[in-house]
Amino acid sequence: MPKFTKPTWFAFGWLGLMLFFVLFGWLLPFKPWSFVYENDLEVGLFSSGHILGTDSNGYDMLASVVAGTRISIFIAIASVGLGGLIGSILGIFSAYLRGKIDTVMVTIFNVGLSVPNLVLALALVSVLATNVDINQAVPTWRRVMVLVMSLTIVLIPILGRIARGATLSWAGREFVTAARSMGMKDSKIILKHIVPNVLPALIAVAFLAVGVVIIAEASLSILGVGIPDGASWGGMIARGRNDLEYAPHVLYVPLVFLALTVISTNHLGDVVRSKLDSREAKV
């Protein structure tokens, strides 16, 4: 059992709570987040019946934020998972094989990196979400899929380049040369010797990427191209903006959830990386 510091325990606890909301949020005894409490508009924090208050539509903030957790965290995990998988496969192979494939891959990564993340995500969302019938609204589940796809594409070059860099530094080590001289197949060398060594670095970056994606989703929602109708943290922030003079808590609640989640993932990413550095130092 490794010894964790207090902030690390907090990060685990908070992320655990968020995962609980994602998986079992629907079991909690709430009315749906979009249920309108007509007599309780803009109730403040810690009022009876509404622990986190309500917004100007009469939506209960606690129910909203739990529903928002589900979409925000789902988008983050799905796009980091997909982007990490595709990015690391591309990065590891191009660094291991070198030569022309590597040159092409690096160029593709650089192309992706030369447009600011949010601009790329915006462009992808707008293209992917265009309906054949322009006037028809895009349903929420399709919005979520479009966001996951766009953010995955944005993440591939970022994570791919890190996987490539890590692979480069391991592929030149003696044990890889030894394995090759023993006649081990390339695929087996990659699986047995490269992947286990590259993985910790990738996990550290994946934690940071989750934070980046959560913020990106919120930014897109603030710009009005994310999840409409406020079913995500970003959507809640976007709605709270209209009301910040009279009911700032509508803004604070999703902001606090978002910030604590990002702090937790960033912290865990740091913990993994510092474990990794100390291991590197021993080698």
Added chain:
Amino acid sequence: MLRISFWLQRLGQLLVVLLLVTFGVSLLLRLIPVDLATILLPVASEEERVILRTELGFDKGPIGYYLQWLGNFVQGDFGKIYFSGGTENVSDHLKAAMPRSLLLMVYTQILALSIAIPLGVLSAYRAGRRADKIISNSLFALSSIPNFAIALLLIIFIGVKLAWLPTLGYAPLADGVWEHFKYMIMPVISLSVGLITTYTRLLRADMIAALREDYVTMAASKGLSDRRILWRHVLRPSSVTLMTSAALSMGGLIGGAIVIESIFATYGVGFEVFAAIAGRQYVAMQSTVAVIALFYVFFNLVVDISSGFIDPRTRDRRVNA
């Protein structure tokens, strides 16, 4: 000899990246399942759409369209924005937006660097002590707060509750310096907090490494003061990573400040991209994204050139890299 071929190669790489970015955006437009001419001219007659299609080259296939767009772009014709009353030139929009973005970027960098450098030097000098822990931990917490959250909090407290600063709009420098800064203070603070945390961490790590070098021991044994060693002998070689990161973030600030620009209505280049996308002005989007990529590539080149001047030792290293 080696250096000239290195620069030519580097320039070639960047040019390839630029061409591929613009071609990629161009291809992306072809993926839209709707006829582009219909989107640009929703109420026009079929004849007008046919004219538009030939004018923009939509009828020529992906490569023909791209070449025509590229030819126009290189000559400074960035295309038009179409709306029900007529058209506007994208280049006019960019002419208005570019100075705003550039000023926003310059102020943000100045503020971020002038806070991050002293903090980084201090926390490296006192590494592991209380001052370092306080700085590092509070910056870590700040780094997790997205810039739009800082922007919204500033609006609530400084803009609405205290009513010290206007929350929306922009005033050019011609309207007076104070008037100009009144509109710039909050956007600049929101953008620089994230950069301060990144810069301080980078500088701290590099300076701690540089402090272990032999020439530092040498300088200390010669009897130089700590202050002189830190600022004259350690800061300069440690600032290469910092300067690289600063230059790269400039490219990002030109187009990447979309959310801040739209929250404060400082309509810069990022907002132009967003407006083009939201208004389905895909030609304008293509040209604006190309301009942003151009800036990114330019600042990349600046990094390559300037890191050789900051630390001459890297010149030979980069050739081999």
